Amino acid sequence: MAQPQFEEIVEDFEFLDDWEDRYRHVIEQGKAMEPLDAALKVPATKVEGCASQVWLHPQIEGGTFRFDGDSDALIVRGLIAVLRALYNDLPVAEVPAVDAGGELARLGLTDHLSAQRSNGLRAMIERIRLVASQAS
Template sequence: MASPAFEDIVEDFEFLDDWEDRYRHVIEQGKAMAPLNDALKVPATKVHGCASQVWLHPMIENGVFRFDGDSDALIVRGLIAVLRALYNGSPVAEVPGIDARAELERLGLNDHLSAQRSNGLRSMIDRIRDVASEHA
């Protein structure tokens, strides 16, 4: 089972029948997220493979994985917020084993993202897993 924060998003999505409403909800999740400090928007935190500008700043404290992120695209910023709900607070050793594709499928995101957005999302997930694997 995913984190309680992610389960809350799944529950919210169950009440939103229309994909447009779900899309808006993802964007709202991103708008509610604190912006990443500009000092952290550096080449080392930039995610390649995304159509828009994306930065992820992972932190591991006491074996617990967290990350902050940002993007110049509203929907991608929302996707970062969804991934934060999925991964943040997980033991770092468990992060690589979280099946993000399956969890995101519960939201129906895979069916409604463009190929470019799907590739970008996959790049973000790969970065998260790679960082966690290095520290597990």
């Protein structure tokens, strides 16, 4: 079972009939996030393999995984928000075991993203898993 925040997104998607509405919803999720502090937009937090600029700033406190992120593309910022709903507040040891592909498939995201966006999404998931596995 996914995090409650992610389940809310799944439920929202069930009420949205077409992909354009879902796309807008993802963008709104990104707009609702606090922007990442400019001081954290450094090469160490930048995710390579994304068509747009993406930064992820993971934090592990008391064994709990969290990350903040940002992008210069609205849809990618929304995808970061979706990933935050999927991963934030999990015990760090559970993060690598999350079936991100399966969970995201529940939203139909992979069917409607360009190849470049899909590659970027995979790169973000790989970064999240790497950080969590190194910390646990």
